[in-house]
Amino acid sequence: MRLSSRGILRTAFTVALASVTLVPAPSLAQNASAPTGDQWIHVRVESKDDGGETVRVNVPVEMAEKILPVINHQNLHNGKVHIDSAHMEDVDLRALLDAVRSSKDGEYVTVQSKENDVRVAKSGGYLLIHVTDKSQGTTNSKSKNHQESKVEIKVPMKVVEALFSAGKDELDVVAALRALSTFGDTELVSVKDSENTVRVWIDSKNIAD
């Protein structure tokens, strides 16, 4: 009788242990397999209007690389965006890119006018595009809300090359993401105007700052 009770207790203990081990197994496995050192793309949009809308999106680059190829919608197919050549206005982007890639660092375009300042440059392996729209808010130029609209884009040249590595009239977004994931923390896009602030950047944190 005593031996049987001990056996029963042992069996009960084993079953209880198995149950406790089995139930949280998936969540433990997920945490254990969480990749480290992954790059995340962050998008933050802040509206300065009365509603004060804020949008924050954080997506792992690797996840975007895997998902984009299986989405086939409108111009996006197999991770590539088809560009309608009619919208290119006879500009051979590929030739333009080749010219920029093979050139030394420097300022390629500088436009200064009453309405806009535009600067396109290549520096330290990055393509830099800065646009300042001075016309915005001129009607309220005396008010405190007057502010120029500034767009700053900083893209690694390797990413631009990857983007244009697909066939003619196509942008290879997946290849660009793959190239992007090899870079460290990078500020990609920054837009500031009187109504919105937009930031797109990449880093290894899974939360926006």
Add this chain to the structure above:
Amino acid sequence: MLFLAKAALGMAVALALSAAYVFHEGVIKVDVDEFKGDGSHIHLWVPATAVNLGLEVVPHRNLERAARQVQPFLPALRELAKELKKYPNAQLVDVKDQNEHVQIALVDGKIQIDVVDPQEIIHVRVPVATLEDVADRLESNASTI
């Protein structure tokens, strides 16, 4: 006496194993609170396994119809679920304005969707594994169409 003890142990074992099986994929949680006059208040806790069992008993033609409607999105859903399993807790989307706050997050292997606005509060938690199972199941039905 010994017989009763063995029977009780048998039942306990069966219960423990059933509970372990039913909850091994986690729980789907849905909370909806509407604040209008006759607003509904829904609070659901469903074992994720029930979804798989439910898909087994749903009439084949209904499953085919559902699969046909969502077919273009199934590969993306399956891939998304597969990828999400690899990542730690993270805030994926956060949209906030004066009235509304929408959050989509990954919390302990579950997709958590929270919507808070003056009219209603919605909280949904679905295990990522369930999303993958549903996508697989629907995709296999879509392939028979």
